[in-house]
Amino acid sequence: MTGILDYGAGNLQSVFKAVQAVGEPCKFVRTPDDASDIRALLFPGQGHFGDSIRQLKNSGLWDLVVEWVREDRPYFGICLGYQMLFESSEESPGIKGLGLIPGKVVRFPSAPGIKIPHMGWNTVEPTDPSDPLWLGLPEEKHFYFVHSFYPAPTDPQIDGAHTDYTGNRFASAIVKGNAVATQFHPEKSQALGLALLKNFFARIPA
Secondary structure (H helix, E strand, C coil), X not given: CEEEECCXXXXXXXXXXXXXXXXXXXXXECCHHHHCCCCEEEECCCCCHHHHHHHHHHHCCHXXXXXXXXXXXXXXXXXXXXXXXXXXXXXXXXCECCCCCCEEEEECCCCCCCCCCEEEEEECEXXXXXXXXXXXXXXXXXXXXXXXXXXXXXXXXXXXEEXXXXXXXXXXXXXXXXXXXXXXXXXXXXXXXXXXXXXXXXXXXX
């Protein structure tokens, strides 16, 4: 059973349907007790960094996420569920993130002819193509993005994949132990997104 974090924000229904589509039973986690029988935690999110941090705290689920990731239990963060792992974001000065991954979230620089937010399909290049997370995916991997900010991890060793936009090469995914997080949206990325989710569940230790 996989738990999908419901803290009052995020693109929940499409993530729920995507997890079901790859054959993984799932449910929403709205209280810490709801996580008692799950093997993986998915943290979807879209919206404003500061507002989502406040909602997570008010929901009573903050400590669950912190303990889950610190214990290296299977975790998949999507978009804000990726960004909120970091210490801070330029989107919300003075608001602290979960602080589970060293680094901060920064805004794409403005440039003539460049549209922000970064919206649509873009190439994702794994740093380790042999990782089972990418098993069976084509050499050219395109996923769907919607964001104006992106994480800049302090430790490049955890970069799971890179993407280029506005002349910036950023970490579009991280992999750290049993934790995976992506700036792109697997649930909006059709067959490749479903294949990635299926690979995530397959790599969970028995």
